[in-house]
Amino acid sequence: MQGFNKYYPPDFDPDKHGSLNSYRGKHALGDRARKLDQGILITRFELPFNxxxxxxxxxxxxxxxYNAEKRKVGSYYSTPIYAFRCKCHLCGGWFEIQTDPKSTRYVVTEGARQKQEDWDPEENGGFAVHDTDKAATPTDPLAALEKTTSAQTHMTQVQMPRIEELQSFSEQRSADPYTLSVKVRKRFREQKKVDRALQRADEELKGRYGLPESMSLVRDDEESRKAAKEEWERARRQEELRDKESLKKRRIGAAVGTMPVSLASKSRISKQHSSSSSPVISSLRARILENTARHSSLKPHR
Structure with a gap:
């Protein structure tokens, strides 16, 4: 029986036995290591394909x-190649599957055949995913460019001096950190004094004119004056445009107010003209009716 608990028999000697497994005459892997002297380890293997x-x-x-017999059959560079020998559960026949580190896949070597379900990119106008043939692969233009003389000249004349310049600049900046810290803190203290003076001036101005404390005042400098002047000019131009538009609207309104008078006069003139021309129209109508009656009386009767 394999010892899994912490019970040590009275005759157990650590110097002699070493461990409970050796005392019991068992391997740590149990029955899986029954062929370990042949280089075979029983392991659980799952079929990677149909x-x-x-x-x-x-x-x-x-x-x-399956409970497969795992053994090492070779190496691909430093990667070992393992073979898994399994027994078919339907007929008891043996088949073997090996690893293929070159193509990162499994290969059936004997006793069975794989069902071909892989999509071949080369047959569909693509490229192989695992292409280890260096002669067939197209040359990399960047790799070829790096090996040329011009690239080496550029590296020695441009890149290396630039790297050395950056390195010396970094060493210069980090050579005396205390001095740099003193300069930075001195500049910070001076700027802090200026900011406090401006803050006191702003608070005094707000208190004098009763401005709210949340209001932020603009600094009185050349840039602020320029921005204020531009804003004033823009507002003045907008005001002039509004005045011109209002004047134009007033002129149009005055012109529209005179139109009803002229229309009324035109309507009166048309009425007078129609009343004066009404006798002429009536006499013309009577003459047409008389001619029509005369023409109808002269027609022969059939």
Missing amino acids: IWCGHCEAHIGMGVR
């Missing part, structure tokens, strides 16, 4: 787990 068993031709879905 496969068909090569012995019974049965389909085994992705995600099915």
Whole structure:
């Protein structure tokens, strides 16, 4: 029995046995390490893709787990390549899957075949995701440019002097931090005195004219005078435009007020003209009726 508790038998000797596992004659991994002398470790392995068993031709879905025999079969540079040997749960046949560090995937080596469900980008006008062939890859223009003589000349004549200049400037600024701190604090104290004097002047002005304390006063300097003058000029131009518009409206109103008188006079003239011309129209109508009656009496009867 493997010892998992903290009970130590009376005949247990740490110098002789070392641990409870060695005292019991068991490995720390238990039955999983029964083939450890052959370089095989029993581990739980989950199928990374769908496969068909090569012995019974049965389909085994992705995600099915097996107690696989894990062993090292090689290396890709410094990355080990492991093989997982599993027994089919349907027929008892063995199949093996290995890791492929070069392509970062799993490969079925024997006893089964993988169901091809991968999308091939090369067949669809794309590029391979894992392309380790350096000869087939296009050359990087930036990498090629770095190796040219002009790039090296630019680095030695422009970049390196600039880096050295920045480094010397940084060393100069950080060489004497006490002196720099004294200068900064002195400037801060002087500015603080000026700010306090301006604050006292503002408070005195607010108290003299009864202004609210929340009001912020503008500093009396050249920039403030210039801004105030520009604001005054802008307001004056707006006032002139408003005066011109109001004058124009008054003129239009005066012109509109005289229009009804002229219209009334025109209507009276038209009425007089119609009354004076009414006898002429009546005589013309009588003459037309007389001619029509005469013409109808002269027509022959059939």
